[in-house]
Amino acid sequence: MGFTIGAIGGLSGIREIRELRPGARRRGRAQVCTAVAEYTSLWGWDVIPGARAVRAGGRVSCSCGATACPSPGDHPLDATLEVPAGATLDEATRAWAQVPGAAMLLPTGRFFDVLDVAEGAARCALVRLERMGVPLGPVAATPHGRAWFLVAPGAAAELPELLYRMGWDDTGLDLRGRGEGEHITAPPSDLAGLGPVRWLRPPTLEAAGRPPQARLLLGTLAYVCHRSAAAR
Secondary structure: OOOOOOOOOOHHHHHHHHOOOHHHHHHHHHHHHHHHHHHHHHOOOOEEEEOOEEEEOOEEEEOOOOOOOOOOOOOEOOHHHOEOOOOOHHHHHHHHOOOOOOEEEEEOOOOOEEEEEEHHHHHHHHHHHHHHOOOOOOEEEOOOOEEEEEEOOOHHHHHHHHHHHHOOOOOOOOEEEEOOOOEEEOOOOEOOOOOEOEEEEOOOHHHHHOOOOHHHHHHHHHHHHHHHHHHO
16 A cells, blocks of 8 residues: 555645635645554654745745744654654544644654665666565655655665775765654655655555665665766
8 A cells, every 4th residue: 555645735834725615624634644644553654743845936935934944844843743653543633733734754764764866866776676676665756856765774874884885985976865863755745845755666564664775775776876977
């Protein structure tokens, strides 16, 4: 079962939500809460409410209210409002009622880390990895051309050493890890006012709970990233 339901993201979207009919508002809230519950109860991940960016007249504002927010629409609102893994739909509904319209963020470094690469390189790597029969976890794509490979926790901290062992440490690869203390925006929430994040490979019951070790993917990802850079 994959993540297929829609959501209205961001606290600054409250004004837009209120302009909808009452029935549409209720459906929107129900979809968001169902989405949160799917992440927590089905995939077993924590969910943190996140801010939302609004672009108007060439300016970007953040729903957190800070006039000079350094990361509009790409940071948690309040980590204490986190919905923990295992939360039911009722629990998710009660928790999200405190932050209507918030984006859904998934903390990295707990149940998974992330390998962050350009989307074009990611698509090429996916073809190669699938042909080789390499086990893959979920993979998400962002509206600004990045892709996130979910891998086993600890990958971000081990990445420099892994690249060194593989001989890719001094090639300036467009590849980085996201681990403890960081997060990603969960599909289909909006990222930084640019549009929704989407799944290239949605979660499955097996892959969500047992993401692959980064070393299984890293050689192919590094090669494709290097080749993409050379082609440019």
